[in-house]
Amino acid sequence: MEFEDILWEIDADGVAELTLNKPEKLNAISLDTVAEIEHAIAIANDDDNVRCVLLTGAGRGFSSGTDLTARGGNRVKRPFPGRSGITRSNMLGPAFVYACNKPTVAAVNGVCVGAGFSLALACDIRIASTEARFSSIFVKRAIVPDSGASWLLPRRVGLEHALRMMYTGRMVGADEAKEIGLISEIAPGEELMGRARDLAREIARGPSVAIEVSKKLVRDSLHRGIEEQVEMEHYYQNYMQQTEDVQEGRLAFVEKREPNFQGR
Numbered sequence: 339m340e341f342e343d344i345l346w347e348i349d350a351d352g353v354a355e356l357t358l359n360k361p362e363k364l365n366a367i368s369l370d371t372v373a374e375i376e377h378a379i380a381i382a383n384d385d386d387n388v389r390c391v392l393l394t395g396a397g398r399g400f401s402s403g404t405d406l407t408a409r410g411g412n413r414v415k416r417p418f419p420g421r422s423g424i425t426r427s428n429m430l431g432p433a434f435v436y437a438c439n440k441p442t443v444a445a446v447n448g449v450c451v452g453a454g455f456s457l458a459l460a461c462d463i464r465i466a467s468t469e470a471r472f473s474s475i476f477v478k479r480a481i482v483p484d485s486g487a488s489w490l491l492p493r494r495v496g497l498e499h500a501l502r503m504m505y506t507g508r509m510v511g512a513d514e515a516k517e518i519g520l521i522s523e524i525a526p527g528e529e530l531m532g533r534a535r536d537l538a539r540e541i542a543r544g545p546s547v548a549i550e551v552s553k554k555l556v557r558d559s560l561h562r563g564i565e566e567q568v569e570m571e572h573y574y575q576n577y578m579q580q581t582e583d584v585q586e587g588r589l590a591f592v593e594k595r596e597p598n599f600q601g602r
Contacts, residue, residue: 341359345359348385348387351539351542352390352601353535354385357396358395358454361399366408366454367403367457368404370408372428373414373415376417376434383438389546391435391538392442392444393457394445394447395454398448399450400448400450401450402451403453431457432486441463442462444461444464444465445466445533445534446458446467446472446521447531448469448471450470452473453484453485455472456484456487459487460490463537464522465522466512466521466523466530468526470515470521470524471509471511471512472515473510474487474491474503477507487504545583545587546583555574581602
């Protein structure tokens with residue numbers, strides 16, 4: 339499908355870049371933007387050539403949150419058949435990103451607040467520029483966190499830091515964000531996308547089946563005890579023996595060379 343609110347491009351290395359593309363509004367997110375994000379993630383899930391998804395924002399910011407000036411939201415049909423599209427929340431963009439089968443990296447290039455903050459939190463890894471600023475800004479509008487923020491933020495930074503951000507809505511700069519575990523790396527603004535793309539391509543060169551299953555194991559571990567988790571690891575380890583990448587990994591070790599994984 340053709341997108342208007344986002345840019346979607348898949349490079350030769352298997353990295354799909356999803357760029358929020360309303361720089362004149364600091365990439366504010368409308369219902370149509372959410373629907374486009376849902377479609378893009380659905381495409382990534384179904385395309386074996388996509389090995390990593392990189393999210394960022396056009397212009398000087400990642401996202402200023404919900405677009406309060408937007409009207410309607412019926413331009414883009416959501417990727418749900420029949421009645422399920424009516425009964426599901428229309429704010430599931432971050433949940434789609436969180437549930438993406440492929441590894442996800444956020445390159446946060448500036449302000450990142452509200453629903454945009456939720457979108458960044460939904461990614462597996464966050465790299466931020468020195469200009470990045472984060473806020474669970476909802477309380478400043480006398481509303482509660484939405485778009486999954488109340489579920490995602492405590493899992494990223496722990497309860498105390500999460501509640502402090504939610505109670506105050508204050509802006510958190512890149513240095514503090516790294517200190518509390520909200521991001522894993524800080525880069526100068528002009529180097530951010532290069533660093534993020536390097537990481538995404540490093541991930542994309544890996545054994546994509548093993549990486550996707552590792553992501554599933556870690557995500558599902560939040561709802562399991564350790565014994566059940568070990569059983570699932572054992573199950574998937576047996577499954578992985580059927581892949582060509584396992585054979586390539588062993589051969590590369592014997593031949594003392596870097597493996598060339600094909601994602602099969």
